[in-house]
Amino acid sequence: MPECRRLTVDDLTALVDLEQRAQPLGWTENALLLELVHDDAVVLGRHENGALVAYCVARSILDERWILNIATDPGHRRRGHADALLTAAAQLDLSTSSAPATSMWLEVRASNLPAQVLYQRHGFVVVGRRPGYYPPLPGGDAQRETALVMRRALTD
């Protein structure tokens, strides 16, 4: 299996292309660039045959590690890319952060069952809900959607 590699601004074009393919209402180029240059953020990527096929964004906020985004190219799903990225994100040593991470956090649409299965497999449990947090998906019922807040411990 390919390794997880830290992405840089040189990967921005490939990252934007991947994000557009991977999810509706994906992040903008500016949002992705901000994470690539942010001191407390790491963007990890996975490649197949030299092409970027999956990525995740992890940020440290005090002793919390937040997974701000994760996506796999639709043509490369169910091959363990997101699984490997979450494992790598949990093991990151973000030396710029003020404290070692003791927990991992993320938010996910209540309707996004594939992602929730993935997160549960990594030990995340639902610890909160933010009603109306997400804008409606294109072609959906035009209602804003609840975010589930999920957390897992990183230390015993």
Ligand SMILES: CC(C)(COP(=O)(O)OP(=O)(O)OC[C@H]1O[C@@H](n2cnc3c(N)ncnc32)[C@H](O)[C@@H]1OP(=O)(O)O)[C@@H](O)C(=O)NCCC(=O)NCCS
């Ligand atoms: C969610 C997503 C990131 C998973 O990426 P992936 O690389 O296909 O995931 P993996 O291959 O590592 O899957 C690992 C495990 O997660 C679970 N899983 C992943 N996709 C699933 C699906 N569609 N249905 C059910 N379980 C799923 C399974 O347990 C899977 O293990 P298995 O294949 O051995 O059964 C991908 O579907 C995606 O990019 N979705 C759009 C973006 C998105 O929703 N991101 C999350 C934002 S919070």
